[in-house]
Structure formats: C-alpha cells, structure tokens
Amino acid sequence: MGESGVTPSLILHEALRHPSTIGTLGTRQWNALIRVARAEMLMATLGERAAGTDVPDKARLLLDEARAAARRNHDAARFEVLRMADALRDSGIPVVLMKGSAYLMALLPPLPGRNIGDLDIMVPRESLADTERALKGAGWLSVKPRGTYDDAYYRQWMHELPPLAHEMRGGVIDLHHTILPLTARLTPRPERIFEHAVRPAALAPGGETDALPDNIFVMSPPEMLLHSATHLAYDGDFQGGARNLWDIDRLVRHFAKAEGFWDELTIAAAAHDLTVPLARALRLAEALYETPSPPSVRGRGDIVDRLALRKLRGHDEYGQGAAPGAQFLLFLRGHWLRMPPLMLARHLWTKWRARRGEGRREAPQNAR
Amino acid sequence: MSGARYIPARADLRVEPLEDLTLVFHRLSGETHILSPEMEMMFSHLPDAGIHPAGLLRTLETEYGAVEAEDGDALAVISQRLEELAALGLVIRAA
Amino acid sequence: MANETETPEGTSIDAEENARVASRRRVLKLGAIAVPAVATLSPSMAMANNGGGAAVSMMACQVRIPSRIDADGDVVPDNAHVFRQGGHWVYKKDPNSKQKTRVFRVGSNFSYSGQQIKDATAGGVINPPAGVGRHKFEAHVRYMQHVRSGNVPGAGLSCLVSLTNSLNVANI
Amino acid sequence: MTMQHMRVRIGPATFDIRSPFRAPVEAARRLYAEYPQGSDDEIFDFAVAAVPTVWWRRWYRRSMTFRADYMMEDIVPIEERLGLLGFEMAVNMQMALGYRRDIVLHAASAAQGDRAIIIVGDSGAGKSTLSALLSYSAGWRHLGDELALIAMDDPITLKPYPRPIGLKNQSIAVMRERVDGSRFGPELTGTMKGTVRHLLPPAGAIANMDVPARPALIVSPHFAEGVAPRTEQMSQSEAYMRLSVASTNQLQLGEPGFDTLIRLVREVPAYDLHYSDSEDALKLVADLWAKAG
Numbered sequence: 052m053g054e055s056g057v058t059p060s061l062i063l064h065e066a067l068r069h070p071s072t073i074g075t076l077g078t079r080q081w082n083a084l085i086r087v088a089r090a091e092m093l094m095a096t097l098g099e100r101a102a103g104t105d106v107p108d109k110a111r112l113l114l115d116e117a118r119a120a121a122r123r124n125h126d127a128a129r130f131e132v133l134r135m136a137d138a139l140r141d142s143g144i145p146v147v148l149m150k151g152s153a154y155l156m157a158l159l160p161p162l163p164g165r166n167i168g169d170l171d172i173m174v175p176r177e178s179l180a181d182t183e184r185a186l187k188g189a190g191w192l193s194v195k196p197r198g199t200y201d202d203a204y205y206r207q208w209m210h211e212l213p214p215l216a217h218e219m220r221g222g223v224i225d226l227h228h229t230i231l232p233l234t235a236r237l238t239p240r241p242e243r244i245f246e247h248a249v250r251p252a253a254l255a256p257g258g259e260t261d262a263l264p265d266n267i268f269v270m271s272p273p274e275m276l277l278h279s280a281t282h283l284a285y286d287g288d289f290q291g292g293a294r295n296l297w298d299i300d301r302l303v304r305h306f307a308k309a310e311g312f313w314d315e316l317t318i319a320a321a322a323h324d325l326t327v328p329l330a331r332a333l334r335l336a337e338a339l340y341e342t343p344s345p346p347s348v349r350g351r352g353d354i355v356d357r358l359a360l361r362k363l364r365g366h367d368e369y370g371q372g373a374a375p376g377a378q379f380l381l382f383l384r385g386h387w388l389r390m391p392p393l394m395l396a397r398h399l400w401t402k403w404r405a406r407r408g409e410g411r412r413e414a415p416q417n418a419r
Numbered sequence: 420m421s422g423a424r425y426i427p428a429r430a431d432l433r434v435e436p437l438e439d440l441t442l443v444f445h446r447l448s449g450e451t452h453i454l455s456p457e458m459e460m461m462f463s464h465l466p467d468a469g470i471h472p473a474g475l476l477r478t479l480e481t482e483y484g485a486v487e488a489e490d491g492d493a494l495a496v497i498s499q500r501l502e503e504l505a506a507l508g509l510v511i512r513a514a
Numbered sequence: 515m516a517n518e519t520e521t522p523e524g525t526s527i528d529a530e531e532n533a534r535v536a537s538r539r540r541v542l543k544l545g546a547i548a549v550p551a552v553a554t555l556s557p558s559m560a561m562a563n564n565g566g567g568a569a570v571s572m573m574a575c576q577v578r579i580p581s582r583i584d585a586d587g588d589v590v591p592d593n594a595h596v597f598r599q600g601g602h603w604v605y606k607k608d609p610n611s612k613q614k615t616r617v618f619r620v621g622s623n624f625s626y627s628g629q630q631i632k633d634a635t636a637g638g639v640i641n642p643p644a645g646v647g648r649h650k651f652e653a654h655v656r657y658m659q660h661v662r663s664g665n666v667p668g669a670g671l672s673c674l675v676s677l678t679n680s681l682n683v684a685n686i
Numbered sequence: 687m688t689m690q691h692m693r694v695r696i697g698p699a700t701f702d703i704r705s706p707f708r709a710p711v712e713a714a715r716r717l718y719a720e721y722p723q724g725s726d727d728e729i730f731d732f733a734v735a736a737v738p739t740v741w742w743r744r745w746y747r748r749s750m751t752f753r754a755d756y757m758m759e760d761i762v763p764i765e766e767r768l769g770l771l772g773f774e775m776a777v778n779m780q781m782a783l784g785y786r787r788d789i790v791l792h793a794a795s796a797a798q799g800d801r802a803i804i805i806v807g808d809s810g811a812g813k814s815t816l817s818a819l820l821s822y823s824a825g826w827r828h829l830g831d832e833l834a835l836i837a838m839d840d841p842i843t844l845k846p847y848p849r850p851i852g853l854k855n856q857s858i859a860v861m862r863e864r865v866d867g868s869r870f871g872p873e874l875t876g877t878m879k880g881t882v883r884h885l886l887p888p889a890g891a892i893a894n895m896d897v898p899a900r901p902a903l904i905v906s907p908h909f910a911e912g913v914a915p916r917t918e919q920m921s922q923s924e925a926y927m928r929l930s931v932a933s934t935n936q937l938q939l940g941e942p943g944f945d946t947l948i949r950l951v952r953e954v955p956a957y958d959l960h961y962s963d964s965e966d967a968l969k970l971v972a973d974l975w976a977k978a979g
Contacts, residue, residue, distance in 0.1 A: 081729050082702075089755045109729040116786045123449060123940045127557060130448040130508065190506060220450070220556045369704075369733050371753060433941065435948050437922035444944040449937060451555040451930065451944060453923060457544055458551035483542035496544045503552055555930050557937035
C-alpha cells in the first residue's frame with residue numbers, strides 16, 4: 052500500500068464509489084479492504100455494490116457471507132418495526148421512524164447491505180409518557196442503566212429516554228423526542244419534523260412497502276438528510292463516519308433528483324438552526340465519495356474537517372485507527388458540542404467513577 | 420379482548436413437528452418457537468380466515484366433547500394463549 | 515403445559531382421527547393461565563449474548579418440582595418411609611445406613627418460573643423466592659441441576675436449556 | 687513497531703496472527719508447525735493481533751490485549767506468558783462471531799471413515815477429553831475439540847476444524863499417559879480455567895482436514911465421580927434445543943440454519959452419556975456407535 056500512497060481507507064472509499072475498480076486490486080489490497088470494510092461496518096454494503104463485479108473467489112465468499120447476514124438483519128429489523136407499529140397502532144401518537152428503520156421501510160438507497168441496529172423512533176415530547184406506557188404494555192421494558200445517575204441524566208438532558216428492550220426478543224427501541232440533546236447549543240424544531248413527515252410509501256420507489264398503520268411516518272427528504280448530517284457532525288468523534296457519510300451520499304444523490312430539493316433543504320436547515328452541521332457533512336461526503344452539492348450550501352472547510360478526514364482516512368491495513376491525536380481532539384469536541392462545560396466535567400467524573408467501580412467488581416470473573 | 424379475531428400468519432411460518440413437540444420457525448423475526456402440545460393443538464385448529472376465542476372454544480368442544488381449564492375459565496385460557504401467539508407474531512389480531 | 519395423556523400428539527389431525535378422538539369424549543384439559551405455553555429461541559438474544567450461545571426467553575419457562583425432594587436434590591421414591599424427626603421430614607435414603615436425609619415437600623402442582631429462578635440465583639448468590647425456605651430452595655436447585663444433566667426425566671424441556679446459565683452461577 | 691507475524695489455516699478458515707511480542711507468536715508458530723501455513727499471496731479470513739494494553743506495557747510488566755475483525759473489546763488483559771491462550775481465544779471468537787458459511791457449534795467431533803460423532807456439552811463436561819481419547823485411544827479421526835462446522839447442504843456434512851485440543855487440569859495427565867510429550871504445547875498455569883495444555887491432534891487429522899464426514903451420532907457427555915455408566919436417548923426437540931443453544935450462529939442463519947438442524951435431529955440419534963471413568967466413556971460410545979450402524 053505504501054507504494055502507491057493509497058491508504059486502506061481510500062481503497063474502501065474508492066471501492067464504494069466505483070465498484071468496478073476492485074477488479075484490479077492485488078491480494079494485499081484485498082486483505083486491507085476487507086479489514087477496513089469490517090471495521091467501518093461497510094462489508095455488506097461493499098458486497099452489494101460489487102455484486103456484478105469480477106472478484107477473487109475468496110473475496111466473493113466473504114462478501115456474500117456479509118450480504119446474507121445483512122439481509123437477515125433487515126428481516127429482523129422489519130419485524131421489530133411491525134411489532135412496534137402494532138403496539139402503538141391504537142394510540143393515535145404520530146411516530147417517525149429514524150435512520151436505518153426509515154431507509155428500510157421506505158426502501159431508500161442507503162439500505163442495501165446496511166446494518167440496522169436499535170430501532171430509533173421519534174414522538175412528540177408531550178406523548179413520550181403515553182408512548183412508553185403503550186410499549187411497556189406490549190412487552191418492552193426499560194433497560195435500567197446502573198445507578199440512578201444515568202436514568203436521571205437521560206431523562207433530564209438527552210434527546211431520548213433510557214432504551215427499552217423487549218422482554219422476549221431483546222430488541223431495543225430508542226425513544227426520541229428531538230434530534231439533538233437538549234443541552235446542545237443548537238435547537239432544532241421537532242414540531243417542524245412532525246409537520247413535514249410523510250408516509251414511508253410516499254418515498255419508496257414504486258410506493259410498495261409493508262402495510263404500516265396510519266400513524267407511522269418517516270421524515271421529509273430534507274429533514275431526513277439534515278438528521279443524518281447532524282448525527283454525523285454531532286455524534287462525538289466521527290466514529291463510524293465512513294458509514295454515516297455513505298448514507299448521506301446515497302440520500303443526496305437520490306433526493307437531489309427532485310426539483311427544488313436544494314432550496315427546500317436550505318430553508319429546512321435554517322429553520323432548524325442546522326446549517327453548519329449540514330455544510331460539514333456535505334463537505335466530508337464530497338471528500339470521501341464525491342457527493343455533489345452546491346458550493347453555497349457546502350461552505351468552506353476548517354480545522355475540524357481536517358481532523359475528521361485524518362481519522363476517516365487513517366485506518367491501517369488491519370482496519371485499526373492510526374490517528375490517535377486527531378481521535379482525542381475529536382472526542383473532546385464531541386462532548387463539548389453536546390454539553391455546557393460544567394455539566395461535561397460532572398458527567399465525565401461520574402462516568403469515570405462508575406467505570407472504576409465496575410472494573411474492580413468485574414475484573415476477577417470476567418472470563419468470557 | 421374476546422371480540423378480536425385471530426388469523427394465523429401461516430405464510431410467514433414454517434411448522435415442523437418433531438416426535439415430541441412442535442417447532443415453528445418465523446421467517447421474518449428469525450425466531451424459533453417451541454409450542455407445548457396444548458398450544459400446538461390450538462394453533463393447528465385456527466382456520467386460515469381467522470376465528471374469535473369463543474369460536475375456537477366451540478371448535479375444540481366439538482372435537483373433544485368438553486374443554487376445562489386447570490384454574491377456571493377455558494375461554495380465558497384460550498384468549499390468553501391467542502394473545503401470546505399474537506405477541507410473537509404467529510397470529511395476527513384483526514379488529 | 516397441557517398434561518400429555520390428555521392432548522393429541524400430532525399436528526394435523528385427519529377426519530378419522532377426529533372421529534376417533536370425538537368418540538372417546540375425552541375432556542381436553544388446558545394448563546393454568548399463568549404458565550406460558552411457548553418457549554422462544556431468539557436471534558437477537560443470541561446476539562446480545564455475544565456469541566456465547568443462544569438464550570431462551572426466561573419468561574416462557576417453567577420447571578415443575580416433584581412433591582418430595584430430598585436434601586441432595588433427588589426424588590424421594592413413592593415407597594420410601596418418610597417420617598418426622600426433630601421438626602423435619604426425613605427418610606433413610608440408604609436402607610443399610612443409619613443416616614437420615616431430610617425431605618422437602620410441596621403441593622402437587624408446584625413449579626418455578628424461569629424468571630423466579632433467575633432472580634433467585636442472580637449474582638451467584640442464592641436468594642429464595644418469597645415463601646420458599648432456604649434449605650428447600652437449595653434442594654430444589656440441586657434437583658434442577660440433576661434435571662439439566664438428564665438424570666431426572668419429565669421436567670419442563672424449555673427450562674433445561676434456559677436454566678443452564680443461572681444454575682451454573684449457583685454454587686451449590 | 688516491528689510485528690511478528692504468521693498465517694495459519696485451520697479447516698476452511700485462514701488466520702493472520704500478529705503481535706509486537708515475540709514469544710506468543712513464536713509459541714503459536716511451534717504449535718501450528720504441522721498446519722498449512724497461509725501465504726502472503728492469499729486472501730485470509732480473519733486477522734488477530736495481540737497488542738500491549740498500554741504502550742509502555744510492551745516493556746514493563748508486560749500484558750496484552752487483543753484486536754481482531756470481530757468484537758474483542760471485552761477480553762480482559764492477559765499476561766504475556768499466556769499469550770498463546772489469548773490467540774486461541776481470539777481465533778475461536780472470530781469463528782464464533784464472524785464465520786457464517788456453516789453452522790458453528792460449540793462441540794467436539796470425530797470420525798470413523800466418512801461417518802462422524804458430534805459431542806456437545808457445557809464447558810467442563812468432558813468434550814475435549816472425550817474427543818482426545820477417541821482419537822488417541824480408539825482410532826478415531828479427530829475433527830475438532832471446540833467448534834464443529836455443520837455445512838447447510840443436503841446431505842448434511844461436518845467440516846473438520848482440527849485445532850489443537852485444549853486440555854485442562856486432570857485431563858492433561860490422563861492424556862499424558864497415552865501420548866508422547868512431543869505432541870504437547872507448553873503448560874500454561876494459573877489461567878482462568880486452571881492449568882491448560884494444548885495437545886496436537888494425530889498427524890492424520892491435520893493432513894485430512896479438508897475431508898468432510900457425515901454426522902451419524904450425537905452425544906452429550908456428563909462426567910461425575912461415582913456414577914454408574916449409562917446412556918439415555920434424547921427426544922428430537924431436546925436434541926434440537928441442545929444443538930441450537932450450543933451454536934454461536936445458527937439462529938442468525940435464518941431458515942437454512944433452522945432447516946439443517948431439524949434434518950439433523952430427525953436423522954441422527956442423540957444421547958446423554960453418564961460416566962465416572964474414561965474407559966467407561968469409550969465403551970458407551972462404542973456401544974452406541976455399533977447401534978447407530
């Protein structure tokens with residue numbers, strides 16, 4: 052890899068952008084590509100992108116293995132959405148599917164190969180208690196974080212409740228009422244998201260999706276993109292950034308086909324006070340995947356972009372991060388963005404103490 | 420609760436009776452359910468068009484002569500069992 | 515679970531079988547409402563378990579305890595002479611020995627739910643469910659450990675598996 | 687950082703093993719000397735690395751942790767002298783978590799001709815010992831002591847995964863009486879499972895590691911002091927549950943995984959074995975094997 056100056060991360064970004072190029076990779080580059088793709092949770096996505104490309108047999112085996120796993124994951128995620136929708140069917144509460152589950156139910160382009168984890172949903176803040184009650188009536192339980200600090204912290208400061216896990220299946224729902232923590236200095240307007248929400252079938256190519264009750268929605272295209280961008284730019288340290296930027300790339304290329312999309316996006320970004328994170332996400336997506344966007348929306352690069360790119364491109368041939376300095380600065384930045392300084396100090400102190408205590412209790416028997 | 424009609428989700432399921440118990444694989448969730456003989460018997464008597472708990476009780480009474488519950492009301496047990504199946508996605512509850 | 519002698523075995527019962535069953539005019543006896551009748555093997559729980567094997571949902575799990583269990587967790591034979599001594603029920607387990615073994619008695623339909631057992635053995639410490647004495651519960655855990663390794667037939671099948679982990683931590 | 691580095695293939699999977707610590711990689715090289723060594727010109731399945739817990743731990747009070755393709759965050763740091771054990775653990779974890787081409791079963795297995803026995807059971811139930819005895823005292827071909835790979839084909843086949851056998855505590859002496867010392871790895875004391883020593887399978891098992899076998903018998907050993915030897919047949923649904931729960935990935939393989947296990951428990955009889963002595967265990971297996979025809 053050293054010979055061409057192409058880092059393993061760049062091989063991955065290039066492979067996703069132009070899958071036909073992987074036909075020319077040497078064995079050593081293949082090994083590096085597989086490691087980085089696994090580390091970035093993009094192995095199955097790569098498998099879907101490279102479906103028609105001629106690749107070595109062993110590579111095909113490993114890519115197909117990942118694709119099959121992602122398809123199973125999609126079935127299971129769809130089941131969780133349907134169970135949740137069933138539990139909230141009679142409540143009349145508008146429910147907005149977020150991230151992976153929205154791409155899944157509206158069959159949007161980030162979906163193929165994308166791993167879908169917990170089920171993230173958003174309801175109006177005043178309906179949180181009713182939603183929680185309805186889900187608990189249908190078998191979901193509050194996952195009690197250890198100690199009261201965490202529970203209180205979630206409820207007071209975060210943009211979601213403590214996670215709910217289903218008692219039988221273990222599937223987890225994260226219940227949100229806005230798209231950023233209340234403590235963050237930006238204040239998006241959740242009510243606007245509910246006003247503009249659309250039915251999943253309205254976005255799906257061909258309009259064919261699972262039958263969902265009338266109260267299940269996804270965000271409008273501009274707001275779905277804004278949420279993804281905010282998530283990337285605000286979720287701490289750009290961990291998993293290659294995957295999140297891939298989502299953004301796919302959404303942009305798909306939504307921008309519609310007349311007037313960039314204008315709508317600009318208006319929505321201003322209304323939610325999210326112009327800055329949107330611009331950053333578009334700049335980084337352009338750097339990684341050549342994602343097209345108007346320069347006026349994208350704005351100018353800064354030091355955070357450079358740190359983020361160092362991290363996003365810094366995986367070695369075993370998929371390990373190789374930019375510890377950038378990593379630490381980004382970690383601090385992530386917490387700084389989300390919390391006022393005094394609270395941040397309190398939070399880190401409490402976390403640290405809890406972790407130390409746990410470490411002491413668990414060390415001798417942690418023999419898994 | 421006994422007003423609801425329950426429709427078996429047979430198209431989503433693969434039912435495999437073993438010598439002793441019956442296993443049901445649910446394609447969407449990937450879950451494998453192991454039905455007790457009592458549950459299997461109720462499930463296999465659900466018509467494809469669906470049925471109310473009271474209707475299922477009548478079907479079973481026709482077949483067995485009498486249906487009793489260990490702790491009281493047979494209709495309550497049947498309703499409860501159908502709800503268990505609905506919670507797992509093995510039957511669909513229709514209004 | 516329904517009593518096996520009173521329920522049909524197969525899944526599909528054809529007309530002939532129907533007629534045969536109906537002609538016997540058996541009474542179909544359903545199990546107690548509180549005892550779940552499905553055990554579930556779930557992939558998401560397997561994942562949460564981090565690859566260390568699947569978990570069976572604890573809610574759908576019931577172990578019935580025989581009415582007479584001795585302190586070693588063995589079933590007391592029906593013909594054993596059980597008598598009171600020093601405030602306890604005891605019997606001579608080995609007829610050739612003078613040693614007496616304590617016997618714990620429960621009603622005919624006594625069972626534990628998987629959740630009860632899990633709660634009672636959390637953290638590797640025995641903490642009996644309400645209403646069950648410590649020695650009695652320990653005897654029952656020993657019994658369940660035998661069941662698990664196949665020494666005693668006839669307990670709830672679903673529990674054999676789901677209990678494995680809970681009982682492992684109970685150092686009895 | 688200069689890395690020590692090796693590649694080894696075990697059954698269908700090739701592992702890339704590396705570390706800045708010299709000793710554990712050299713120990714792995716010695717242990718795996720008879721196995722096919724992967725070449726640099728080959729796409730491998732999983733990478734596993736032993737790295738210092740903190741950078742200065744490379745030199746002072748050496749301890750290591752592990753990085754790999756699939757989640758290794760929870761592994762507690764290991765002293766340098768136990769590094770070989772860490773590699774073994776990390777390699778198994780990759781198969782358990784990342785390998786999806788076959789059903790991965792936490793089980794031992796062995797074959798006579800093209801027919802195989804699957805040995806399932808909890809850790810400590812006697813799987814490894816029984817499989818070591820079968821291959822060294824009863825002439826069976828060793829297929830694996832820890833993970834069995836069940837191909838989701840028709841007919842169902844078992845793919846060998848003949849890793850070195852991880853013997854623990856008393857079973858080390860049991861096998862040491864029967865097998866020449868040259869086939870043993872170093873004695874690792876004070877591990878979380880007591881003393882561990884690896885025993886290389888007979889050379890034939892390694893040479894034939896690409897030859898599959900068809901499952902013909904499933905047993906679950908239960909070693910206990912003072913019990914009379916006996917066997918008890920499992921019902922099909924019980925066998926299904928035992929296998930499903932012993933699998934690290936079957937539930938995630940969807941309908942093909944379900945289908946394969948259902949066929950397996952319908953076609954292949956399963957038994958619990960109770961014994962207090964290894965000769966009894968071998969006799970019980972021989973009887974069941976004769977019966978399984």
